[in-house]
Amino acid sequence: MKVKKAVIPAAGYGTRFLPASKAIPKEMLPIVDKPTIQYVVEEAVEAGIEEILLITSKGKESIENHFDFDMELESVLKNKNKQDLLERVQYVSDLISIHTVRQKVQKGLGHAVYCARTFVGDDPFAVLLGDDVMYSDQPVIGQLMEHAEKSGCPVIGCQEVSREDISKYGSVKYSERSGRRARVSSLIEKPDPEEAPSTLAVLGRYVLTPDIFEILAKTPRGVGGEIQLTDAIKTLADRRQVEAYDFKARRYDVGQIQGFLEATVEFALRREDVCDRFQAYLAELLERD
Numbered sequence: 001m002k003v004k005k006a007v008i009p010a011a012g013y014g015t016r017f018l019p020a021s022k023a024i025p026k027e028m029l030p031i032v033d034k035p036t037i038q039y040v041v042e043e044a045v046e047a048g049i050e051e052i053l054l055i056t057s058k059g060k061e062s063i064e065n066h067f068d069f070d071m072e073l074e075s076v077l078k079n080k081n082k083q084d085l086l087e088r089v090q091y092v093s094d095l096i097s098i099h100t101v102r103q104k105v106q107k108g109l110g111h112a113v114y115c116a117r118t119f120v121g122d123d124p125f126a127v128l129l130g131d132d133v134m135y136s137d138q139p140v141i142g143q144l145m146e147h148a149e150k151s152g153c154p155v156i157g158c159q160e161v162s163r164e165d166i167s168k169y170g171s172v173k174y175s176e177r178s179g180r181r182a183r184v185s186s187l188i189e190k191p192d193p194e195e196a197p198s199t200l201a202v203l204g205r206y207v208l209t210p211d212i213f214e215i216l217a218k219t220p221r222g223v224g225g226e227i228q229l230t231d232a233i234k235t236l237a238d239r240r241q242v243e244a245y246d247f248k249a250r251r252y253d254v255g256q257i258q259g260f261l262e263a264t265v266e267f268a269l270r271r272e273d274v275c276d277r278f279q280a281y282l283a284e285l286l287e288r289d
């Protein structure tokens with residue numbers, strides 16, 4: 001199974017980031033100097049994805065503009081001899097071809113992915129959620145794509161979380177587990193901690209097969225009154241083998257203030273041009289009363 005297409009849902013309101021996300025899509029909020037969505041797009045490109053579909057909604061035009069060619073800006077930077085900035089701007093617009101489709105009504109993640117059916121056609125495809133930003137040697141979606149290729153199965157990206165935290169995620173019930181993979185026997189979206197079948201959580205990366213669309217079309221609203229992707233994958237797992245893959249990465253939930261702040265600090269500390277002064281500042285801050 002060779003995966004070349006990716007779907008990135010970016011239609012949500014971003015209510016956890018209001019008022020910042022009132023006029024700016026939450027996906028455009030920067031970690032250091034790059035919008036969060038760029039980290040996710042770069043992960044897909046690095047894994048060999050050739051085409052991306054963004055699922056957007058009203059007010060998300062700036063995401064498309066970010067990945068588009070900006071002739072005026074480029075000529076200003078050229079005239080001012082700002083070669084370094086010019087290259088950084090060109091890099092973004094040259095990254096990959098990005099298509100968009102609008103989710104006209106917000107009916108949940110399952111419905112957002114369903115909006116990708118024409119783009120996906122008969123091919124297997126990756127799904128990357130913009131709220132999950134990864135830091136890893138091998139791109140996380142690439143790890144899943146490799147496992148999908150080897151196993152021939154749809155794969156969901158997972159990591160262990162605490163029992164207390166499992167209620168924020170999809171929880172995987174598995175029938176067997178070896179090394180980094182497990183066979184999915186069921187899934188529960190946002191379970192009560194005592195009812196969760198395991199603490200293996202679904203964390204924003206999937207490799208799916210097009211048979212998911214026929215299931216999504218019939219999936220009723222679930223938790224939160226939304227059509228849940230997790231519920232559709234559960235049905236898929238009743239029909240064919242679905243694998244969970246415990247990917248290797250540090251994951252940041254940038255859809256929450258805490259995760260966003262952690263990502264900001266850690267990515268800044270990894271940047272050679274920022275790290276020394278920023279680290280000194282943090283040390284000095286801790287010393288203050």
Ligand code: G1P
Nearest residue numbers: 109129168169170202203204230
């Ligand atoms: C979504 C999925 C959930 C997953 C989570 C983290 O939930 O529905 O299964 O565990 O992303 O990637 P959300 O955080 O959008 O409510």
